[in-house]
Amino acid sequence: MKILKWLMYSLFIAIVLGGITVASMYWYFEDELPSVAELRDVRLQTPMQVYSSDGELIAQFGEIRRIPVALEDVPQPLIDAFLATEDQRFYQHWGIDPIGVMRAFVDLVVTGEIQGGGSTITQQLARNFYLTFEQTWTRKIKEAFIALRLESELEKDEILELYLNKITFGHRAHGVGAAAQVYYGKELQDLTLAQMAMIAGLPKAPSTMNPISNPARAEERRAVVLGRMLAEDKITEADYQAALAEPIRTRLHGAEVTMSAPYLAEMVRAEMVARYGEETAYNSGLKVYVTASAQQQRAAQKAVQNNLHNYDERHGFRGVEAQLWQAESDSMPAREELLEQLENFERIGLTLPAVVLATTEQDAQLLFADGTEATLPWAGMAWARPYINPERQGNAPSTVADIFTVGAVVRVRETDKGWRLAQVPEPSAAVVALRPNDGGIAAAVGGYSFKVSQYNRAVQAERQVGSNIKPFIYSAALDNGFTLATLVNDAPINQWNPGSGIAWRPRNSPDVYDGPIRVRQALAKSKNVVSVRLLRAMGIETVVQHLTKFGFDYDELPRNESLSLGSSSMTPLEVARGYAVFANGGYLVEPYFIERIVDDSDTEIYRARPKVACIECEPEDRDVVQAPQVISEQNAFLVTQAMNSAVWGGGSWAHKTGWNGTAWRIQRSDIIIDKAGRNIVGKTGTTNDVKDTWFSGYVSGLVATGWVGFDNLERALGSTTMNSNLDSSEQAISGTEAGAKTALPMWIEFMEGAISQVAAEPFEVPPGLVMARIDLATGKLSRANDYTTRFEYFLPGTAPKEYVDDKSSPTVFGDDDSIF
Template identity: 55%
Template sequence: MKWLKRLTAIALFLLLLGGAALAGLYAWLAPDLPDVETLKTVQLQTPMRVFSADGKLISQFGEKRRIPVEIQEVPKPLIEAFLATEDARFYEHKGVDPVGLVRAALAVAVSGSKVQGASTITMQVARNFFLTREKSYIRKVREIILALEIERVLSKDEILQLYLNRSFLGNRAYGIGAAAQVYYGKELSELTLPEMAMIAGLPQAPSTQNPIRNPKAAMQRRNTVLWRMKDAGYITEAEYQEARQTPLTARYHGAEIELYAPYLSEMVRDHMVETYGEEAAYTQGFDIYTTASATTQQAAQQALLANLFAYDTRHGYRGPEATLWSTDGDSAWSEAKIVAHLKNVRRYRELYPAVVIAVDEQEAQVLNAEGERLTLTWEGLNWARSYISDTRQGPAPKRASDVVTAGDQVWIRRQEENWWLAQIPQASSAFVALDPNSGAILALVGGYDFGQSQYNRVTQAKRQLGSNIKPFLYSAGLEHGYTLATLINNAPITQWDRSQGTAWRPRNSPDVYTGPTRARQGLAQSINVMAVRMIREVGIDNFIQHALKFGFEPGDFTPSESLALGSASATPMENARGFAVFANGGYLVEPYFIERIERSTGEVLYQHQPKIVCPECERAIQEAVPEDAPAALANQCPWPEELLAPRVISEQNAFLIKQTLQSVIWGGGDWSAGTGWNGTAWRAARLLNRRDIGGKTGTTNDARDTWFSGYGPGIIATAWVGFDDHNRRLGRTGWSPYGSEDQITGGESGAKTAGPAWNLFMQSVLDGVPEQSDPVPEGIVTARIDLATGKLSSRNDASSRFEYFIEGTVPTEIADAAPTEENLFEQELSEELF
């Protein structure tokens, strides 16, 4: 009994001593421990996601991929897999499992070394949020204390939710939502039992034993999880055996990008980093919704690619990317060697690398990176006459061997149902579309391939405007007494420059001069000498001041008569913004690309409020509607004045230029009577066949820059094509016997080189959109004029037409005295006006 009493006393003493030691240790560590209350409002680091206006994922930025989920969204078998593997008594203990601690202590006693054991899910949450992974007794004590505090503050489900969303599961995936996407490309609800077990087994060694890096070890771990689920009674023996026999299906899945718009997403990234800082932008879970819809963005992308390929193919084939073996005695590579080589060749947009393995009379066999044998038909080869220079092409090929040879490493692309030989375009292009009434960017493509070049030509490339400047010049002319019927002499100009000892001779393209010509036709046919004469009458400084109203930069307009021919520079974005003024009736809008910014929870942090076009509001403000006015009148302006886009030109001026831009496409006159003429963009009339579109071609000296800018119902778009090297010309092409009936030949120009991209885009986005009439604004009248003199006409034949005028500018002279009963100022317009 004495010894029993002594042992009991010693035990009590040691217990008290241990308790005192623990209390002292707690008192020592507690002041430095973090506040677990912060877990109630913890914000998990989630990446920044960029979406289209209609919710398609464009891009994702951030080192950590995380898709936070609520505990109610997690399938029960997945929870059971984690519990069976990580903490079977999770819902029974208070944060620390005594059974587990005893087991770990025995392991230390047996092995003599510290091991990572006995950690409950709560303790892992404590470590993941507040501690490091250092293996030490002090860290373990801190972990225990924090776990007990966490259990006091949070419910079991809240703790488990934090654990499932925070855990690192390999391949940049944090949390089960991201892991399901990374390894299987699925939502949690779509996972199978073996897939859930695979994910539940990852926390032990996520970097080294995940199914992508180490499939064998991952399979063993998955089967261990399945066995533990069976042992815990979560699954039956039959379910265990079936799941255990399931093969590995995991593979890496990147972010599920639904819409290719990298130049737009990069603009968003730059804005977010500048606004919120790099760390916050990439980790705070921002969801940014842009103004571009999937439909318009895809249409712009496809139009740009198709147009670049068309330009590139008509200029000839530059040869293979590489020659892997020659036919002069070299041994052909094996298919396995070819495939291994091609696996390391980067793709470019719609181009795929391939190697020619056989050549027949009028077709060739190629092998792609997937080991597939494909056939290049004669249609996909016969375009490839040799490239000599930007202005010369070789003769058309007669057989496939004139184009390719076995051993050539080439590019191929899909063209409808066939495969075509292809090459990476050397020319560059840009395309942007805006809503002219708000400035919202509806589509933006900054180049051929973002991976090849991140230079955004829409916003960064200042290029000479060429004849795209002329609508702004003619708009200035309207402000200085010109009308669309004013005659301007289309005759050669020679101006001697004493300082240079040379003469300046601006020339038309084509080099044809027709004498006095109406302003409408001069703009529609882009007649250069008429533009030079107009800038002389308007005055260079007056024109520059007028052009700046459209949002152009003063430094891009060097005072010179060459401004009339487009020597000023602008980005495609600035150019589109300027043309939007004509499309919307005279207002300057501010382009924008972010509609709203949200948290991943759906909380709206920012909603863009553009300055909009609202003629009714403008009239209401001008009329100073009294408070006691009828409700219909008082309520016609729902927007405060500060949210209205500023008017920069009159509604009448914008209308007249807009009408003339229609003539650029539809021309004028009567072809049956011999007075018909084409505008420079007549191809758009053929393809689109609608009267509510208008635009302007643009070509600079030596075709270094080509443009087409124009409008349709509710949209304005600008296309640019050129080389990034400003000194390189777009050149010219000769006729090909294999080309289509309407193939493009001769010198490249805005109509031929940039116009087709605009045409294809508008064909796509306006499909199904009803044709819309353009209402005639107040202050615009019509009168029949003589085509030859621009004076009033009393004739009702092909020598005359109705023309629009700003009230008070109608000609007063009559060109002839033929009797007529028709009112010269008839308000009803004939079709020929358009």
């Protein structure tokens, strides 16, 4: 009895001392433990995601890859795998498992060191959120206290959900959702049992047991997990054996991007880092919705890439990328060796590398890096005459042997008509589109491939704009006494410069002169000398001041007559913004690309409040931030009318007076005036020596600018001749490259894919304008009602007062340059 009493006293004292010790340790560490509020406001480090306006994922940024999932969306076999392997008594213990603690204590006694193991899922969660992974008594004690607090404040399912979303799986994947995507490119519900077991085994050693870094160790760990599931009766013997036999097939997968828009995504990334700093931008789970829709962005990407391939094809084939063996002297390497060598050639843009296995006179058999094969037909390579220089191409090929031989590494792209020989285009291009009513960027593509060059030409490349400047010059003219019916002399100019001893001779392109020509027709036909004469009539400073109304930098505009021909340099975005003024009735909007931002709880923390072009808004309307009106609605409409003639031309072809504007190719497209009443306008642009080509234009609700040129400012786009292998439907373009030939087709393809999301509305005639029937030859009033006349729009008081049958000669500006 004495011994029993002694044991009872000893036990009581041990319990009291143990309680005092635990309480003392709790008091000592209390300030370092997370508060109840922190436990309930647990935040996962989640990457920033960028979405199109209609919800398609464009990009994901952040060091940590995480796709948060709700517990009910996690497949039960995956939950079973984790519980069987990490904590089979999870739903029974209260944060600390006595059995696990005893096992860890035995390990300590045997080895003399703190070993891993013994930690419950709750303890692992505590360590992942609040502690380090160092093996010390202090960390273990804190871990236990935090685990107890977690269990007292959170439900078991809440703890398990946090655990499954928090733990690390290697290769920057955090949480089961990210692990499924990184290793298998799948959603959780699409994983096989073997794949679930693989993921459940990763937390033990994610960097050294993952199936990419160490497939052998990963397979061993998977077997352990499957064995635990079998022992816990979570799977059958048949399930176990089938999963064990499943091969280890995995590779790194990127984020589930459903729409590629890398140039736009990079704009968002840079802006978000500037606003919030890297830590918040990359790791706080922000979701950014841009102004661009998936459809319009895809249309822009497709237009840029297809147009550059079309340019490259008409200028000739620059040769194969490599020759892996010579058919005459070498034997073909083994298939495995060929596949290994093909891995050295990246997919770029639309182009896929392939090796030529065999050829006939009219086709070739190709092998791709993924082991698949395809036939390249003659129709897909008949274009490939040799490239000589930007101005010359060699003879059209007759057989496949004229293009490449067996063993060559070539690039191909897939088209609607099958595989087509390709090459990574040498020139660059950009398309940027705006909503003219508020400046929202509807699409932005800054080059052929972000992989090749991250330079965003849509917003960064300052290039000479050429004739894209002319609508702004004509806008100034309409504000300074000219009308669409005014005659200006379209005749060569010779201006002697005493200082340099040479004459400046601006010329039309093509070098054709029509004599007296109406302002409407001169803009539609892009007459260079008329633009110069208009500039002279107004004075350079007047024109420069007018151009600044469209957002162009006053200090960057040339102070000489070359301004009228587009010698100033601007980005495509700046040009598009200027054209938006015409499209929206005279308002200068501010381009923007972030529509809204939501945080990790889907609470909206930012919404753009752009300045809106609002003709009918009342000044006291506080719901609308009105953009400044920089030109009159009437001026914008008149310039729009002139650019509409660039599409449709004028005169009468039946009476041999018909003429085309520079944008006549739009007439053959799917975006012409349709049954819904859609109108379209635009202006070409080509610089000296064809180093920059442009097209800018708009429909109601969408304005876009396209640019094509080389990044090397010294390189010209050159010219081409007809390819005898191709019929007229395959080669609509030849001769010297120009805005109408090089940039306009890209703009057309973009609009064809984009305008279905834009309401088809006609350009309404603004109040205050008057209409009068004029004679086409003289610009005077006419009493006739035939092909020699048309109705024209005029600002009040500017319509002609004389009729064509009067005896007086029409006034022609520029008959004598001394007038200016």
